[in-house]
Amino acid sequence: MVFWRVKPLDKILETAEKKSLKRQLGPVQLTLLGIGAVIGTGIFVLTAEAAQKAGPGMMLAFVIAAVVCGLAALAYSEIASMIPVSGSAYTYSYGVFGELIAWIVGWALVLEYAIGATAVCVGWSGYVNGLLNSGLFGLTAPGALSLPKWLQTGYFSGGGINLLALLIGIAVTWLLVIGTSKSARVNAVLVAIKIIALLGFIGLALPAAKSSNLVPFLPTGWGSPTGGVGVLGAAASIFFAYVGFDAVSTAAEETKNPNRNIPIGLIGALGVCTIFYLLVGYGAAGAAGAQPLMSAAGAVLDPGTPEMAAACALPQNANALVCSNEPLAHVIRVLGYPKVGNLIALAAVVALPSVILMMMFGQTRIFFTMSRDGLLPDALSKVHEKFHTPHVITYLTGFVVSICAALFPVGKLADTSNSGTLLAFAMVSIGVLVLRKTQPDRPRPFRTPLAWIVCPLAVAGCLLLFVNLSMTAKLVFAAWAVIGLVIYALYGYKRSQLVDGN
Numbered sequence: 001m002v003f004w005r006v007k008p009l010d011k012i013l014e015t016a017e018k019k020s021l022k023r024q025l026g027p028v029q030l031t032l033l034g035i036g037a038v039i040g041t042g043i044f045v046l047t048a049e050a051a052q053k054a055g056p057g058m059m060l061a062f063v064i065a066a067v068v069c070g071l072a073a074l075a076y077s078e079i080a081s082m083i084p085v086s087g088s089a090y091t092y093s094y095g096v097f098g099e100l101i102a103w104i105v106g107w108a109l110v111l112e113y114a115i116g117a118t119a120v121c122v123g124w125s126g127y128v129n130g131l132l133n134s135g136l137f138g139l140t141a142p143g144a145l146s147l148p149k150w151l152q153t154g155y156f157s158g159g160g161i162n163l164l165a166l167l168i169g170i171a172v173t174w175l176l177v178i179g180t181s182k183s184a185r186v187n188a189v190l191v192a193i194k195i196i197a198l199l200g201f202i203g204l205a206l207p208a209a210k211s212s213n214l215v216p217f218l219p220t221g222w223g224s225p226t227g228g229v230g231v232l233g234a235a236a237s238i239f240f241a242y243v244g245f246d247a248v249s250t251a252a253e254e255t256k257n258p259n260r261n262i263p264i265g266l267i268g269a270l271g272v273c274t275i276f277y278l279l280v281g282y283g284a285a286g287a288a289g290a291q292p293l294m295s296a297a298g299a300v301l302d303p304g305t306p307e308m309a310a311a312c313a314l315p316q317n318a319n320a321l322v323c324s325n326e327p328l329a330h331v332i333r334v335l336g337y338p339k340v341g342n343l344i345a346l347a348a349v350v351a352l353p354s355v356i357l358m359m360m361f362g363q364t365r366i367f368f369t370m371s372r373d374g375l376l377p378d379a380l381s382k383v384h385e386k387f388h389t390p391h392v393i394t395y396l397t398g399f400v401v402s403i404c405a406a407l408f409p410v411g412k413l414a415d416t417s418n419s420g421t422l423l424a425f426a427m428v429s430i431g432v433l434v435l436r437k438t439q440p441d442r443p444r445p446f447r448t449p450l451a452w453i454v455c456p457l458a459v460a461g462c463l464l465l466f467v468n469l470s471m472t473a474k475l476v477f478a479a480w481a482v483i484g485l486v487i488y489a490l491y492g493y494k495r496s497q498l499v500d501g502n
Contacts, residue, residue, distance in 0.1 A: 025255045027264040034245050034269025036191035039198070040355045042241020042414075043277055044328055044348045045123030049411040050281075051290035052303045052322040054234035055219040058290065059281040061234035062241070066274040068461035069242040072425040073266045074448045075432045075455045081258055081445040082435070089424035090366055096431040099375075099496060100488070105427050106370050107484035111420030111477065113363030114397055116243065118169070119413035120356045121405035122154070125164035126325030127348040134333070134342060153325075157409040158309030165405035172356045173398025176364065179387045190351045197347035200340060201328050202279045208335050209286025219291055220300050228415075228470035229300050236468040240414040241277060243421055244358075245269055258445040280328070288321045288331045302470070304409025325410075360397055367393045374499075375492035415473035422462040423477075429458040 025033075050058035079092050090106035129152045135142040146152075153159030223230035245266065255261050284290060293301045293311045301308045303322070312323035324330035326345055333341035368390045371381035384391040404413065432448055433455050448454055466474070493499075 025261070027261045027268065030255060030261055030265025031268035031272070032191075034265055035195075035272055036188075037244035038242055038269060038273045039191070039194050039276065040120070040241075040244065040352065042238060042243070043198070043280055044352065045119075045126065045325075045410055046238055046240060046414060047281065047284055048322050048324050048327040048330075049303050049414070050234040050238045051285065051327075052292045052301070052308070053220065053229050053237060054231045055216065055292055056214040056285040056290050057218040057220070057231045058234050058238065058285070059278055060231050061238045062274060062277040062281055064231070064235040065239040065242055065465070066270055066277075068235075068239070068458065068465060069245055070267065070270050071454055071458035071461055072429060073245055073270065074263065075429040075451070075458050076425070077262045077266060077446045078432050078444055078448040078451070079428055079435070081262065082442060089428050090369065092431055093427055094373075096434050097427070099492075099498060101427065103370075103375055103488045103492060104481065104484065105424055106366055106375075107481070107488075108420035108423045108477075109366050110363055111480060112243070112417050112424065113359045113366065114401055115404070115413050115420070116240070116417035117172075117356050117359035117363065118165075118401045118404040118408070119240065119410050119417055120352055120359065121165040121169045121401065122162060122408070122410040122413060123325075124168055124349065124352040124356070125152075125162050125405075126410070127329065127345045127352070128164050130324075130326035130329055131342060131345050131349065134338065134345075136342075153309070154405075154407040154409060156407055156412070157304050158306035161406045163406070166402050168353060168356065169398060169402030169405050172353060172360055173394060173402070175357060176360055176394045176398070177384065177387060177389055177391045179389050190354050193347045194351045197328075197344045197351075198276055198280060201332060201344055202276075202283055204332055204335060204337060204340065205283030205287040206279065209283055211286070213286050213289040216291075223468050226471055227468040227474070228302070230468075232464065232468040233470070236418060236465040237411060237415055237470075238277075239418050239421070239465055242270070242273065243417075245273075259447070262446045263449070284321060284327060284331050288319070288334050290321050292322055293317060293320065303411040360394075360401060364390055364394050364397050367397070370492075374495045374497040375488065377491070412470065412472055415470045416476045419466060419469055419473050419477035422466045426459045426462040429455040429462075 047058070050061055054061055079096075083092055083095060090102055090109055093105040094102035129147065132145040132147065133143060136145055147163060150160030151163040154162040154165070218231065220230045220233075223232035227233055227236065255265075293308065295301055295307065295311075301311055308323075311317060312320065317323055319330075319334050321327055321331060326348070329341040329345035329348070331341075332338075332344055367376060368381050370376045371378060371393070380393045380396075381390060382392050383389065432451055435442065436451060469477075
């Protein structure tokens with residue numbers, strides 16, 4: 001059956017066996033690797049989105065998202081240690097479930113990486129526009145360097161074209177084509193900048209927090225039948241803030257004593273990031289207030305919509321946290337520290353492009369691997385003669401990322417990205433249990449503890465967050481899945497390298 005056209009794990013591992021990696025990473029290095037990969041767009045950008053959905057209850061959303069990620073990470077680690085090769089969940093699914101499921105997972109990963117990169121582009125533009133609007137560290141009068149309003153936000157956010165988001169997407173595409181890469185030293189500096197920015201925010205916001213700003217704590221409740229609001233709706237969005245932790249699990253081949261150090265790195269990174277996020281959430285809500293804006297009928301306004309933009313344009317909402325495109329810098333400015341707020345914005349401006357680059361790199365390599373497997377046209381895996389990069393798929397990805405970033409709001413993009421991630425994590429968790437039954441004797445450098453409890457809970461958590469995504473995200477995911485299945489039926493099914501069982 002086509003559903004079970006499986007690529008044997010031994011065949012997948014052939015490439016990896018040709019080149020063995022040195023085991024040199026300890027628990028501290030793994031924890032720092034995870035922290036650097038996780039802290040980024042979500043906390044710098046989506047704090048306002050989470051506040052609009054859950055009010056001060058967004059702090060609970062951070063915890064729920066962290067728990068789901070932690071469960072999925074433990075499952076992810078086992079299968080990553082068994083199949084330490086490129087391709088992420090797509091490759092794992094190919095070796096466990098077969099080609100059709102692998103295609104579905106790989107197609108979903110495009111939402112994770114490409115749309116995730118788009119969300120970061122929009123978040124980055126928010127901070128750059130904030131710096132320009134504030135006068136760029138006092139070098140000019142406030143507003144003197146501002147772009148026209150219709151160039152600051154996308155069409156579906158009540159504006160026109162998000163020019164800066166478009167330009168950063170184009171710039172990163174160009175860097176990927178010419179083969180520019182980040183050295184470990186540069187990446188370490190960017191991680192340090194992000195950490196210092198968050199510490200600065202916490203140091204100023206926490207002392208200014210007032211308990212009165214946290215009442216009511218759950219203004220929108222736990223959720224709604226259609227999803228998108230409440231604590232669970234915020235958790236489904238803020239899940240984006242934790243994506244990247246799998247960098248720890250994918251380092252299994254280079255880890256000393258992976259049975260011990262992988263869980264330490266995973267739990268350590270998620271634990272540290274969760275503490276950071278809780279302190280940031282409490283500081284933002286307590287210092288500036290985080291009550292959501294409501295319509296005249298008493299309904300929660302949907303973030304990123306023209307209705308929300310109109311409410312934020314009212315004078316009484318000028319300083320509302322939920323209206324800011326650069327929430328952390330905004331809070332500090334409201335507290336009376338405009339220069340520090342600008343520095344936090346600058347930190348985001350400097351550090352976030354590296355996240356865009358990593359996400360676009362990941363998406364192009366997923367498509368590259370699928371093309372190499374015969375599931376997509378060979379042209380997509382064509383390598384540039386001079387730069388030796390998959391330039392065709394990079395240009396295609398860059399075009400889609402840049403156009404979407406120019407038009408759509410960050411929250412909707414993050415939610416859509418999460419839908420693909422949640423599917424991938426759920427399938428990996430199920431895959432661990434399948435391999436426990438079908439290949440119990442295969443070596444496992446790391447074994448998920450209490451797998452028959454942890455993996456089902458991970459799947460349940462992913463389903464819970466998926467159900468609570470916005471309706472737009474769920475509809476986009478469904479439409480994307482249908483498009484993917486049509487492409488597979490018309491092309492990949494017939495042209496796969498495994499079509500003859502090879």
